[in-house]
Structures are given as structure tokens and as C-alpha cells.
Amino acid sequence: MSIVTVQLGQCGNQIGFEVFDTLFSDSHSSQGLCSKKENEAYQASCKERFFREEENGVPIARAVLVDMEPKVINQTLSKAARSGQWKYGEHACFCQKQGSGNNWAYGYSVHGPRNEESIMNLIQKEVEKCDSLSGFFIIMSIAGGTGSGLGAFITQNLQDQYSNSLRMNQIIWPYGTGEVIVQNYNSILTLSHLYRSSDALLVHENDAVHKICAKLMNIKQISFSDINQVLAHQLGSVFQPTYSEEGSFHYRRNPLGDLMENLVPHPEFKMLGIRNIPQMSENSLAYSTFTWAGLLKHLRQMLISNAKMEEGIDWQVRPPISGLPALGKMSLKKELRFNTSIANLVILRGKEVQSADLEGFKDPALYTSWLEPDTAFNVWKTQRAFNRYEKSAALVSNSQFLIRPLDMIVGKAWNMFASKAYIHQYTKFGIEEEDFLDSFTLLEQVVSSYSNI
Amino acid sequence: MTQSVVIQVGQCGNQIGCCFWDLVLREHAAVNQKGIYDEAISSFFRNVDTRVIGDGGSISKGKIRSLKARAVLIDMEEGVVNEILQGPLRDVFDSKQLITDISGSGNNWAVGHKVFGSLYQEKILEKLRKSAEHCDCLQCFFIIHSMGGGTGSGLGTFLLKVLEDEFPEVYRFVTSVYPSGEDDVITSPYNSILAMKELNEHADCVLPIDNQSLFDIISKIDLMVNSGKLGKTVKPKSLITSNAGAFKKQQRRPFDAMNNIVANLLLNLTSSARFEGSLNMDINEISMNLVPFPQLHYLVSSLTPLYTLADINVPPRRLDQMFSDAFSKDHQLIQADPKHSLYLACALMVRGNVQVSDLRRNIERLKPSLQFVSWNQEGWKTSLCSVPPVGHSHSLLALANNTCVKPTFVELRERFMRLYKKKAHLHHYLQVEGMEESCFTEAVSSLSALIQEYSQLDATKSMPVEDIPRLSVAV
Numbered sequence: 001m002s003i004v005t006v007q008l009g010q011c012g013n014q015i016g017f018e019v020f021d022t023l024f025s026d027s028h029s030s031q032g033l034c035s036k037k038e039n040e041a042y043q044a045s046c047k048e049r050f051f052r053e054e055e056n057g058v059p060i061a062r063a064v065l066v067d068m069e070p071k072v073i074n075q076t077l078s079k080a081a082r083s084g085q086w087k088y089g090e091h092a093c094f095c096q097k098q099g100s101g102n103n104w105a106y107g108y109s110v111h112g113p114r115n116e117e118s119i120m121n122l123i124q125k126e127v128e129k130c131d132s133l134s135g136f137f138i139i140m141s142i143a144g145g146t147g148s149g150l151g152a153f154i155t156q157n158l159q160d161q162y163s164n165s166l167r168m169n170q171i172i173w174p175y176g177t178g179e180v181i182v183q184n185y186n187s188i189l190t191l192s193h194l195y196r197s198s199d200a201l202l203v204h205e206n207d208a209v210h211k212i213c214a215k216l217m218n219i220k221q222i223s224f225s226d227i228n229q230v231l232a233h234q235l236g237s238v239f240q241p242t243y244s245e246e247g248s249f250h251y252r253r254n255p256l257g258d259l260m261e262n263l264v265p266h267p268e269f270k271m272l273g274i275r276n277i278p279q280m281s282e283n284s285l286a287y288s289t290f291t292w293a294g295l296l297k298h299l300r301q302m303l304i305s306n307a308k309m310e311e312g313i314d315w316q317v318r319p320p321i322s323g324l325p326a327l328g329k330m331s332l333k334k335e336l337r338f339n340t341s342i343a344n345l346v347i348l349r350g351k352e353v354q355s356a357d358l359e360g361f362k363d364p365a366l367y368t369s370w371l372e373p374d375t376a377f378n379v380w381k382t383q384r385a386f387n388r389y390e391k392s393a394a395l396v397s398n399s400q401f402l403i404r405p406l407d408m409i410v411g412k413a414w415n416m417f418a419s420k421a422y423i424h425q426y427t428k429f430g431i432e433e434e435d436f437l438d439s440f441t442l443l444e445q446v447v448s449s450y451s452n453i
Numbered sequence: 454m455t456q457s458v459v460i461q462v463g464q465c466g467n468q469i470g471c472c473f474w475d476l477v478l479r480e481h482a483a484v485n486q487k488g489i490y491d492e493a494i495s496s497f498f499r500n501v502d503t504r505v506i507g508d509g510g511s512i513s514k515g516k517i518r519s520l521k522a523r524a525v526l527i528d529m530e531e532g533v534v535n536e537i538l539q540g541p542l543r544d545v546f547d548s549k550q551l552i553t554d555i556s557g558s559g560n561n562w563a564v565g566h567k568v569f570g571s572l573y574q575e576k577i578l579e580k581l582r583k584s585a586e587h588c589d590c591l592q593c594f595f596i597i598h599s600m601g602g603g604t605g606s607g608l609g610t611f612l613l614k615v616l617e618d619e620f621p622e623v624y625r626f627v628t629s630v631y632p633s634g635e636d637d638v639i640t641s642p643y644n645s646i647l648a649m650k651e652l653n654e655h656a657d658c659v660l661p662i663d664n665q666s667l668f669d670i671i672s673k674i675d676l677m678v679n680s681g682k683l684g685k686t687v688k689p690k691s692l693i694t695s696n697a698g699a700f701k702k703q704q705r706r707p708f709d710a711m712n713n714i715v716a717n718l719l720l721n722l723t724s725s726a727r728f729e730g731s732l733n734m735d736i737n738e739i740s741m742n743l744v745p746f747p748q749l750h751y752l753v754s755s756l757t758p759l760y761t762l763a764d765i766n767v768p769p770r771r772l773d774q775m776f777s778d779a780f781s782k783d784h785q786l787i788q789a790d791p792k793h794s795l796y797l798a799c800a801l802m803v804r805g806n807v808q809v810s811d812l813r814r815n816i817e818r819l820k821p822s823l824q825f826v827s828w829n830q831e832g833w834k835t836s837l838c839s840v841p842p843v844g845h846s847h848s849l850l851a852l853a854n855n856t857c858v859k860p861t862f863v864e865l866r867e868r869f870m871r872l873y874k875k876k877a878h879l880h881h882y883l884q885v886e887g888m889e890e891s892c893f894t895e896a897v898s899s900l901s902a903l904i905q906e907y908s909q910l911d912a913t914k915s916m917p918v919e920d921i922p923r924l925s926v927a928v
Contacts, residue, residue: 010733070454070492071729097590098455101737102834145738177816178833179732181742181798210813222810224731224837411923412831418921419828421745421797444926 001134001254003049003239004126005063006154009100009147010072011172012139013065014224017076018232019139020061023050024086026236026387033351033385037249042384045241045251051086052129059086062130064122065093066154068100068111068146092126094119100145104186105429107149108193115150120157127162135166135199135256142190143174143183152193159197166256169198170235173205173405182422184413189431191406192439195446200264202272203402204231208308215311216279233387234274237394238347242380252380262378263343263398265371268449271402275302276394277310290391292348292356299346299393300360306339306401319365340453341367341399347380350391354381368453403450410443454492455592457723457736458584459524460612463558463565463605465630466598467526467533468708473597473716474522474545476843480720483843484728490517493727497523499587501547511587521547523587525580527612529569529604530557550584552576558603562644563885563892565607566651573608577615585620592726593624593736595719596656600648601632601641610651617655624736626722627656628715631787631861633665640878642868643893649865650896653903657740659751660718660852661861663787667711670694673783674759693717693759717842718754718786721850724804725838731809734802734836742834743798743854748903752852753791755784758845772807772847776815779851780823787861794857795914796825800834802850805841812837826910827918859907866900873897 007016027046032039051059061080065088067073073093080087094115100107127133138155140147151169158167171194174183194201209230213222217230238259241251252258264270277299278290298310305317317338344366348356358379367376386392416422417436427433461470481494490500490512498520500512512518522545528534531553538546552573558565585591594616598605609627616625629652632641652659671694694710725734744750757778779801782790803812812835825832842848872878873893882888 014731069733069735071733075729098592099733099735099737101735101741103737103741145741175813176831177813177820178831179835180738181800181829181832181834210810214810219810221808223808227809411920414923415921416828421828422741424747425741425744440924441926444924448926 001049001132001257002062002130003134003137003256004123004130005050005061005137005139006123007063007065007076008138008140008151008154009067009144011141011144012147012151013067013072013076015170015172015228015231016063016065016139017079018225018228019235020050020063020080020086021083022229022232022236022387023240024059026240028085029388031385031388033390034383038384041249041251042241042382049134049239049241049255058084060089061086062126063088063092064119064126066095066119066146066150068096068107068150069098070095089126092122094122100149102145102180102182102186103425103429104145104149104152104189105426105431107145107151108153108189109149109430111146111150112153116153116157119154120161123158133162133165134254135168136162137168137170138198139170141172141174142187143172143180144186147172148186148190152190152197155194156197166199166260167197168200168202168256168259169194170202170204173203173207175206175210176408179206182425184409184416185422185426185436187409188413188439188443189435192442195270195442198270199260200270200272202274202396204234204274205308205405212279212309216309217281218284219281230279233279234276234394237276237349237386237392238274238396240349240386241384242347242349242382248383251382259345259396262345263396265343265375268446269342269398269453271406271446271450272396272398273401274394274396275299275308276392277302278389278392279309282388285388292352292391295391295393296346296356296358296360299395303341303344303395303397303399304339304366319363339400341376341397342453343367343371343376343378343398345378345380345396347394347396348391349382349384349386349393350389351383351385353383353391400450400453403447406443407447410440410447414440454496455590455726455735456496456523456588457593457595458581458588458591459497459522459595459597460527461524462527462596462598462609462612463602464528464530464533464599465602466596466605466609467528467537469597469628469630469712469715470524470526471537471540471542472709472712473719474524474542476713476716476720478520478545480843484840488517490514494520495589496723496727499523520545523584525550525552525584527552527577527604527608529554529565529608531555550580552580558607559881560601560638560640560644561603561881561885562607562647563882563888565603565605565609566611566647567607567885567887569604569608570611574615577612578619581616581619585623591620591623593626594620596625596627597715598627599630599632600645601630601636601638602644606644606648610648610655613651613655624657624740625655626736627652627659628719629659629661630715631661631663631865633663634864640872640881642865642872643878643882645865646869646896646900647892649862650899653748653899657750658744660754661751661787661858662715662718663861664711666786666788667714669783670714670759671710678760693756714756714786717756718850720842721756721802721804721848724840724842725802725836728838728840730836730838730840732835732837734800734834738834739800739852743800743852745797745829745854749797749854749906751854751858753789753855753858754786754853755779755851756786757784757849759784772811773815773818775847775849776801776819779849780819787858789855789857789861791853791855791857792823794824794855794859795910796823796829796832797854797856797910798829798832798834799823799854800836800852802836802838802852803847804838804849805845805847807837807847809837824914827913827916830918856907856911859904859911862900862904862907866897866904869897
């Protein structure tokens, strides 16, 4: 089954390029550390999901590129074409002349309706080229105007028009210290709308990825390109093929569906995050060896202590001893020590993957009481190594770790809203104070729900 | 990609405008090696086949034939515009895009605004409509003028109302040169205050500039260059005051150096809209992020570095120095000290070989020494444009919506009141049809209201940031 990706705005398009590039180069890598037959099965599966082929041509990404001004799309198209390995479809992009000005209202209320037909037609064309559609990736930032506002609009449209297909939004959480001044407004408007129309929000935090680049990858002058590559690696580690029940050579056909089933048991809880391990520069990689035991021990602790990467993990945090009464409402003011999960999915790739011991993740103390660990925890595996790491593990988690960032954004947006600053820029295009209040209410509810699991 | 139209009004406006067109051509020539008319160039220029008579000559793609500036030149005297039309830039301007008169406005806002306004309204509209027609997607009008005179001040602000009515969806960015303390035009306070009211009501964004600050910057550069400390190691093209390598090779006139600084301001302001980068910032994002309340749209700007040394390797320390300098009062283009006042919002527009980590590192570093308003503690808007300015490897334009503009306005009001109390020169204004004393009192009220807003914000400066109670939801 195939996934159609919609890349929105500057962020979405820049990241989308890196994602397809990583997926492609990994699937054609010679360092899969497995048999030829295995490799071919892997490649075929990756292709079915993310690429299509035209005669005599290089593979074409199953993607639609949307931006309200042309510069980024032009760059993205030419970068892909230059690689010579894969490209975007010739008519797969939609562009306008003037951007959204970082204005969610403009993206949602002006660009959305104005360009609805054209964009949905483009998506339709791409969908028609799939034998069987699993669902959509929508890659967007929440801080700007196009990705956030137009992204929310399009996701809603996808819900209406393709109600049987899944929608997973890859959302980029902005730097806490500000990249766009109205980012908090744009974020809360986006999140509240997506909460109603998306099936799952896979959150990527700029701050976290930036730290990974600085501390783990040892990059001195970090560019957005570096950040996007780490992000693409994380996504690839989840969505590249993994075995279905039948095991070797047989790859699971509907990763999106399986993921939703495993991780989103209740529509009130749809915020997901990725952690992966190991993550290091290519130079260090050459000198490192890993054991599954070591990797999984770190990954588990990253989960329960809410660490975003493998450095600086707080080993003091322990799950509550089972049998004792569950902790009451988590106070947000205190450091949230233990991270309770609703559901977790661990993905293992590489040598000796069958020998990995995952018992640590099945501890009921890690989870809420309303799901059995058997249901709450799932594993996907493949022997085929990913992106030059001989062993790598990824964790997709539906847990409390996004409470803090979400609470912060809501708090800052609320503070700004109380002063009415910038509101005139939104009301100009039909987003009223009521709409803001609705968003605040919904998100406070989400924070509260997650705090009380 | 969008287009912008520059409207240069009056002597000051046209002189700055002329420097701007000179430098923008230089910039595009440096970037556009193959001479193909691309979207970046089209933001400020049309491509015209001059052999075609009439309007049919526009070419949208392919090789550059003849570039015509998207500009309207307005002056009520002929001297400056004529000089431009006889100079090396004459081919850049479309002779149909000029509006001139002979007699001048006599440093009288009322003459510029009321007399010439009504006289030339139709013609102005016609030229503006023409220039808009030539644009695929017009995003912004850049108006350049001075506040202290008659034409730039009076007719320049008359234009704003016309633009607002005729093109309500197009942004109006105004670069205004405010009179310095020792201005030689006695009535400049009257002209400025009358103009301020129009700026308050009809401009989207105002970038105030004053001559004293520009002059100080030039003195600073001269001191560094001539002191022998740097000597020959400064790259000539990199001087923010120079037009080395540009078209105007004639002898430098006294204001050229200062005008080049303002021209560079406009270039850097629009660079991220014209050229590619990893984090673009279009012109509509400037007003979206930097104007929290419609009346508070005055942005203090600073440009760094002022020059580049010839070293090829720029260690991070020098890069960081660029960020520090942007906040120093010596680099601001008006007499203002943003570090000791309150920030409502701040934009950092970086060009060249600078990455997001450099940006973040410097924001973290400088934040503690800056005061931001309570509801916008992380009020930063950032952009990264890959193309550096000519002669530099990187540069920074900082735009601040900061209460440090207040002293400029307060001083202006004081100078005004000194004249107005004695009714000095008032008759020159009142004898113009349509002018009454109420025009003056309304204008002062408008300015006072604005000053009051800034004062109220300043009062919140030392107050502790209180968290507003959040919505509580049922569990």
C-alpha cells in the first residue's frame, strides 16, 4: 500500500526532500548487511510505499509539493533532479506568487479556499497512481503561515474527501526562543484544528533535533539542512519496511494503518514522538559497535525519563512500583519526572535483530492502567540494516512527553492573547477571538487529559 | 514571486532613490551572471525591448534587454530628477514614470499636500496604475521621502491616502528621513508633525531615519579607515557607504555616502524576498510579525557590519560581533538606544554564510541584556538568506519595534511647540486652501496619543512578568 506525501510551505518542502532522499539512498544502499533476496524485498516494499516509476525514468516520489511562493519549490525540484537518482513528478507542484506572511488566518481562510480545487486535484492525480492507498503524510511547520494555516485546511479536506484513508501529520515544532513572533498563535490554531481532522500528529521539535546535531553529530555550524537530515533519518527509521507476521522477505504492507492501530487507541490521545538510537556522525560510526542490550536499555530510559536523545539521560527516574496507587494529577509546575505511556512501538533494524530482548518495555508500570502491556507495546523488526547503522532502534511513543512543550506554547500564546497583540492581523482575514478561545479550550483539554493518564 | 514599486518623492527621496537603484543593479549584476531576466530581478525591474514603441515592449523571460526600474519619481522642482535623467542611470527610468513641476513646495507641507496633491492626483493615480499593471503580483510600495521639507513631506504623505484607497491590499512601507536637531529648514517641525499624522494613519510600516545618525556612522567608518589601524585592508566594495563597482562613477556628492546606507537598508530588507535561503522572510512577514498593534508600526533599524576586512576566514567571534553591534546605539539609523528601552518585537534578517546555529547562539547570548514586553518575551523573527550583499560574506539587518523611538517623537513635538506657541510662520500654511489651525492641533494630538502608547509600555518595563491565569477545564 502506498503513502502519498503532501509537502507544505518552506519547511514542509525542505524536509520532504530530505525524507525522500534518505528513503531512496537507504533502500539502494549496499550496506544492508543482509542477503540479496532480503535487500530486494526491502527495496520493493520501500518503492511501493513511497515511489512510483515511469518508463525509462528514475523513480518518482509519491508527493505533492505545495507552497504559496515559488522560491523553495523551485529549489526543491532542482535538488531532486540534480541527484539523478530520483525526482518529483513533473506536474506535482502547486505554487502561487505571494506567500502567507506567517499569517495562519491568511493560509487557512484565503489561500485555502482560493486554491482548494487545484490542490485537491493534484493530490487526486497522485492518489490515482497508487494501486492501493494507505494514507497521507502531511509535512508542515506549525509556526509559519502556509504550512500551518493551509496545512490545517488541506488536512480537513483530506478528511472529507478521503475519509477511508489515514492522515498522519508530520509537524515541526518551532524553537522555543522564537523563529516567528506569532508562532504561538499559529501553533495553537494549527494544533487545535489538526486535532479534529488528523489521525495522528507526529511531532518533531526543532530544539531537540538541534541538540542532537550539536551534541551527538558534532556539527559545528548547524544548518537547516543538517537538522532536516536528522529528521529524515528519524522518519526513515520508522517508515522503512519491516517484517510482517511472516517474517524474512515479507514486509508489512500497511505501516500507517498498523501504526495507528498500535499507537492511537483513543482519539483524545494522538500526539506521537520519535526517539532513536544510535545517532552519531559518520566518523564516529566507523569506530562504534553496539549491542541490542545496550541500545534498548538506553532507549527505555529515554522513554521513562523523557529524554530527547541518548546523551544526558537521567538514570534516577524510575517507574512507579506496581501495586501502589497510581500517582494523582501530575503537577506541571514540578519537573515531570516519570513519563507514563499510553502505547509504544519499537522498531529494530539490523544484525541479530531476533536476539533483542524487549521485556523491559513490557513492564506494566510504564503504561496507563486502561491498556494491557500486550496491547500497548508492539515491536517491528527487520534484519536489514538502516542508513549505515549496523543496528538501530527507533521508538514511536504516545506518552506524556509532549505535555511540557504543549503547555509552554499554550501558556505563551495565552499571555499574548490577553494583551490582544497581533490579533488585528488575524481578524483581518476572518479568524476571530472566538476561534482563538476555541483553540485554547481544546488544547487545555488535551494537556489535562495527558496529565491525568 | 512578487514585485515592489518604489515611489521616490522630493529632493531627499529622489537622491536616496537614485542611490538605491544604483546599488540594486550592482547587487543583481553580481548575482545574475548569465544576464537572464529571472524572478529575483523582476521584483524591482521590468525587462523591456526598447525598440518596441508604446507599451508592448515588456518581456517576461529570457535574456535581459533593457531593465526599467519599477519606480515612480515625483518632485515639484526639476533639478534633482533632471540630474538623474542626465546621469548614468537615465536608461533605467521610464520617462513616463515621472511627475515634476517647476516651482517647488517652498518647504511647506501644506503646499505639497494640499496644492500639489489635488493638482496632481489624477496624474499620480495614472502612473501608479500603470506601474501596478506591469506587475504580475504587486506586494509592496516603498515610499522614500523626508519629513522636514515640503514635497517629500506633504506630497509624499498625500500619496499614502491615495495608495490606501486605490490599492488597499498592497503594503505601504515608508522610509522617512526625520530632521535632525540642527536642521536648516526652520519650518521642519511643522512639516514633520503634519506628516506624522498621515504616517500614523496610512502607513503599514515606517522606517525612521535621521541624518545625524547616518552622519555619525560615516564619521565612525572614516575614523576606522583613516586611522591607519585598518588602512588598506578594508574591501572597498564592502563599505556600507560606498557605491564602488556601481554605475554612478561621477564625483561623489556630499549626501551620497549617507544615502547609500539607506539604500543598503532597503536592499537588505528585501533580500530574503528576492533571493533564496534556508529560512525565507517575505515583506508581508515583516508587518505581520513586527506590528503588534496597528498604530505601533515604527521600526528602528540597524545594519552591520559597516565594512568588511579583507580576511577570508571569518572566525565565529567576528560573526558574533556582528550580532552584538546590531544592538548598539551607534549602529542604529536614528538616535535611539534599543538596549535600554523596551522591545515589542525584533527581527534579525541575516544574509550570507550564516547558519541557524549561529543565529540561535547569538539570540541566547544577547537575550539576557535586552528587555522584552511581558507578552512577547521571545519576540524574535529570524530569516536566513543565502546571498550576501556585494563585498560581504555576511550581513545583518535588525529591525526593532522598540520604545526607543519615543525620544525622537518627543523632541519633534517640543520643537513644534516652540514654533507653534509663537505662531511663527503659521500664516504660510494657513493661507493655503484647506488648511486650518485644526490641522495642526489634530496632528499634535495624533502624535501625543502615539507617545502616550509608548509611555504606557515603558511603564511596564520593570514590572515582574505575571502569568495570566489559564483556562481551567473539567477533568
